[in-house]
Amino acid sequence: MYYIDPHIHMVSRTTDDYETLARMGCVGMSEPAFWAGFDRGSVDSFRDYFRQLTDFERRRAAQFGIQHFTWLCINAKEAENVSLSREVLAIIPEFLGLPGVLGIGEIGLNKNTRNEATVFLEHLELAVQHQQQILVHTPHLDDKYAGTRMILDMLCDDRRIERHRVLIDHVEEHTIRPALEQGFWAGMTLYPLTKCTPARAADMIEIYGPERLMVNSAGDWGPSKPTAVPDFIMEMRRRGHPESLIRRVVYDNPVRFFRQSAGFQFHAPDDTP
Ligand SMILES: [Zn+2]
Numbered sequence: 001m002y003y004i005d006p007h008i009h010m011v012s013r014t015t016d017d018y019e020t021l022a023r024m025g026c027v028g029m030s031e032p033a034f035w036a037g038f039d040r041g042s043v044d045s046f047r048d049y050f051r052q053l054t055d056f057e058r059r060r061a062a063q064f065g066i067q068h069f070t071w072l073c074i075n076a077k078e079a080e081n082v083s084l085s086r087e088v089l090a091i092i093p094e095f096l097g098l099p100g101v102l103g104i105g106e107i108g109l110n111k112n113t114r115n116e117a118t119v120f121l122e123h124l125e126l127a128v129q130h131q132q133q134i135l136v137h138t139p140h141l142d143d144k145y146a147g148t149r150m151i152l153d154m155l156c157d158d159r160r161i162e163r164h165r166v167l168i169d170h171v172e173e174h175t176i177r178p179a180l181e182q183g184f185w186a187g188m189t190l191y192p193l194t195k196c197t198p199a200r201a202a203d204m205i206e207i208y209g210p211e212r213l214m215v216n217s218a219g220d221w222g223p224s225k226p227t228a229v230p231d232f233i234m235e236m237r238r239r240g241h242p243e244s245l246i247r248r249v250v251y252d253n254p255v256r257f258f259r260q261s262a263g264f265q266f267h268a269p270d271d272t273p
Helices: 015-023 043-062 082-091 114-129 144-157 176-181 198-208 228-238 243-258
Strands: 003-005 026-032 067-072 101-108 133-137 166-169 185-189 213-216
Touching: 003 228, 003 243, 015 026, 015 043, 026 043, 026 101, 026 133, 026 243, 043 067, 043 082, 082 114, 101 114, 114 133, 114 144, 133 144, 144 166, 144 176, 176 185, 176 198, 185 198, 198 213, 198 228, 213 228, 213 243, 228 243
Parallel strands: 003 026, 026 067, 067 101, 101 133, 133 166, 166 185, 185 213
Antiparallel strands: none
16 A cells, blocks of 8 residues: 655665665655754754755655655754844745645754744744645643643634644544644654554544544654554554545545645556646
């Protein structure tokens, strides 16, 4: 089955991983900007990173027939440095019109601090000014529920935000409902140790149905599994779910959501030329 991984950090993966993903049916992926494993010291570091995301990774993926898309921002971990964040926000528009750029992301909160909230709101302003879609990271640990609530409140307080163009990522059992109920898209991140497993994601599809839901692998610097979406496909098949439902979650939904972005020039693999 063809699938799209809507949230995977390929800069931290090897070229062999690209090959494995292609063999498993991955035809598209979207890579949000995030942490580099260390805090960057200057805005030039971010400019180079954005070049890597919009140019190099796109070409590396294309060698394996995978279409690569990306999102730009300064992530919540580094947003604690507000002055650096503002310098980064100022260069993002240089990249927004490039092919494959889907919007602003992954923005969000890490420790739910005042500085993180300030930088989150400034990203929202940038997205509104440039009519960009938004991809949101929700915090992972004990403060996940509180952080997700803070994020949803900030988004809902701004009437200019079109909720059907916002993806709330890393939802779990206690945060999925408010995200969906308020009209946002939601993503479940499948991880071997923390966050959500393929079985828990399948449970949530059984409870909530497939509307506005996706699954992703994250594939970041920590222990993570870039082939987690195929694991989800296998779990859904094991439970006897129809291929049409599985395809809806892993392929049709990402296409529907991303299509709202001008940078999503996607060629479906079964399109006749
Ligand atoms: Zn991420």
